[in-house]
Amino acid sequence: MKATHASARQLGLVSCSDCHLLSRMKKTLAHEAAYCSRCGGELQQRKPNSIMRTWALVIAAMVFYIPANLLPMTITSALGSVSADTIMSGVIYFIHSGSWEIALVIFTASVFVPFLKFTILIYLLLSVQFKSIKRPKDRTRFYRFTEAVGRWSMLDIYVVTILVALVKLGFLADIEAGPAAIYFAAVVVTTMIAAESFDPRLIWDVVEDKS
C-alpha cells in the first residue's frame, strides 16, 4: 500500500493531547521533554508504552470480569427472605418470567459488550504487534467503537440494579448491590482506561513503515 499523504510525524509535527494545538516538534535531546506552547502539556508523538500499558489493563479487566459474573450482583430481601442474583441468574429469571427484552438488555450491557471490548482491544494489540497492514480503516473504526461505548458503560450497573428492583419485587423489597457490582465497576473503568491507553496511530505507523 502506498501512503498518499505525509503524516504529521513525518513532517515533524505533533498534536497536543490536551488542547490539540498542532506544534512543530523541536529537535530536543533524548532526555528532554517538549511542552505545548499554549497549555504547557507535555508533547508526545505517540502515547508512551501504549502497547504494554493497554495489555496490562485489558488483562486486569478480564480478571475482574470473572468475579463480576460469578458473585451476586444484587441482594434482595423481601418479607424476610433474602435472595442473591448474579448477572446470569438475573438474565435467566427474566427469560423465565417472559421479559426477554429485559433479559436481552442486561445480557448485552453486562456480558456481551465487555466481552466484545476485550476482543477488539486484543485484536488491535496483536495486529499492531504482528505488524499487520490489513484493513487499517476498519481497525480504526473498531477502536472508535470501543471508545464510544466506554462512555455509556457505567449505565449498565444501574440498568441491572434498577430493573431487578422494579420488575422482580416491586417497591416492597430492600435491594442492595452485591460484591459483583464493585468488580463490574472495575471492569468498566479498567476497560475505559485500556481503550484510552491504546494509540490508534500505531495502526497507521505500521502501514506507513511498510509502504
Ligand SMILES: [Zn+2]
Ligand atoms: Zn496544549
